[in-house]
Amino acid sequence: MTQIDRSPPPRLSWTIVLFGFAALSLAFSARAALGLIMPVWQAEFGWSSRFISGVGASALIVMALVAPFAGRLVNRKGPRFTLNLGLGLLCIGCALVAAMTGQAMFMLGFAGFAALGFGIVATHVVATAVARSFTARAGLATGVATSGATGGQFLILPLIASLMAIASWRWSFAVLALACLVLIPCVCRSLKDAGGAKAMGRTLGTGPGLTHDLRTVLRRPTFHLLFWSFLICGFTTTGVIETHLLPFAAFCGFGPVPSAGAYGLLSAVNLIGMIAAGWLSDRVNRGRLLAGIYLLRALAFLLLVNMPGSSIETLFLFGILFGAVDYATVPVTASLVASHVGLRSMGLAMGMISAGHAIGGALGAYLGGYVFDTTMGYRLLWIGSLWLAVVAGVMVLFIGEGRDAKPISEAHE
Template sequence: MPDPSARRLWTAVLVCFVALAAAFSARATLGLVLPTWVGVFGWSRTGISAIGAATLVVMAGVAPLAGRLVDRFGPRVALGAGLSCVAIGCAIVAGAPDGTVLVLGFAGIAALGFGMVATHVVSTAIVQIAQRRRGLALGVATSGATAGQFVILPLAAWVISDLDWRWGFALLAGLALVLVPLLWRLLPPGRFGAARTAPAGLRRDVTELLRAPAFHALFWSFLLCGYTTAGIIEVHLLPYAALCGFAPLPSATAYGVLSAVNLAGMITAGWLADRVNRPALLAGIYLLRAASFLLLLQVGTSYDRLIVFAAAFGMVDYATVPVTASLVASRLGVGRMGLAMGVISSGHAVGAALGAFLGGALSDRFGSYAAVWWSGFALSLLAGWIVLPLLLSDRRPAGSPAPTAAH
């Protein structure tokens, strides 16, 4: 007879996976429409890039609030509200009469949704419900962040190229809207499992987080994670490939390889988090990421080397997410995990914004991306060093249930 608790867990994993796939695909569509908007609205690429930066700022601001929301009311409310914002924002973009309304729709309302339908909210939901195989469940659920690039994003790209960019955003709005009642039906109401006890006051929780050495290790390492992934790689890898002489199609193919391996890397990291020492695993991921930047520095005009880098980096790209979430649960407590992951995810967004900006500034200053990739190498090493002190105090068996509050 099927285990009801296992069925409940994997239903939540599936719902969270699909929600992340929809939200991350909608966010990534900005890159698809960038050339079109340059022509339609007469904007510069810098101006459109500013829309992406503004989106990250809104996401950074809403992340702790979304985390607190899931702590108090459960993931159904947070994810449902987030998908509703994504649907409304994309619908506004689809029907925008001018650029001002378009920016409001994407960098305003949709960005609120991106900040709520995020890996930290999903991680909190899964940790609340999973008592066994927590790492694997985290890895599968959060891998939805990259999985949408294989189905939803290509579909949106086809609609944009064959019909119009407005129809592309209408498609994304419809998808997000359809998911809201589905999510509401499949996810149980309220907080899950150990988190059913109401969280303590916000001021007390924030004070205790700031006093915890583990919080600072995870916050600052995840900030550097944002710089080295969403900041310099997601924004600057394709322009770098163009400078190396690769055409758009092979460059996009290399990025597709990175995304495919990224999906496998997240699930593998989650599986390992149930079986090995988690601080050592997280430090190892950062060290392997540093090594991958050395491969990127050697690409030159060799497409084979670009593919090798894409595969190597993809394995450690988002792999930090399930491991970091598992450590937050065990070291800071499930009862305030949403708040903790929200603040830590804000750091990731800040790091990403810095990476996106400094990546462009350094490449303009030196005429190449070498300094950018060296910064990625150095900061990945630093992130690995920051989490090493957790090795001295993480004595729980890998994948063991976390306490409801940190002591």
């Protein structure tokens, strides 16, 4: 029996890539702004590093709770509904932070509304939408779309630092809120034909339920290897780098603008690294590719261990080396989930794996603040992160190279 190809037309598929990139750029820039503005809040409000890191960790816990539901939501409602919901929550959260006058308002804005937005406007949501829209070059498309998690920061984060220098940190979050608001009608208009899973070859509300999908996911050994390695990924990226790299740069005596420039360079290289990893995931053994990414990340931490007393050029060198492997794990992990778990359960599986990433990030964010407040330095944090990256690299070597997931047109046979 001849099957009808219900995949979206190429123009629509690449529109999903474009606006997935834009949405991730805003969400991840708002998250990275916490580390950039942390020293300013410490001076203005008298808040401790532990408190601010704790709020950042709380936001990551909220993201972990939201992630599986967000992944399933993109399967059921489509990318337009899901991305607009997340952008709306992120807009409210950034606006509250811009107007905050105390700790309670900060926690509500950043660890409440913004955290819900972070959990929905996330790499696993965009990766799932892309994977369900492409039958060829899926790895490349996933790499391009999810590279918004870091590539967009190349321009946005230095802009935030400039607004801090010219006006105040409040304007930085106000501009982020406005940008999220402006993007919502753009997504509505451009993805108007992709308003539900039906446009991607699915009928809303059909097929097995959540319990069946959960059992399917948990039966896969590859899922468990990816979950725990991605938890370590979250610790060594979102947790310690997003939250503590810029405060560490200030600790080393580097100014906020050059430090933000180094972080922007990291983000720009990360853009190339994610696209390259997506391209390679279509062509090479993905378990070995993922292991290489983690081991190179461990090597990059050696620079941070020895950075105190060094020049600003060392920070830029770290940005180049770490940027090449920072979020390069995302398209490779998404490709492995698609082939080893299956497209129909991919949203849920990627959501659970991303929850592990957020949990690791929360641990890294909190422990980084605790280590600094306790030891007045970051050396122990960087050494621990180095060895965790080595563990993740060894772990993923046990993943086989099966590409046996059914295409989406067969998902409901």
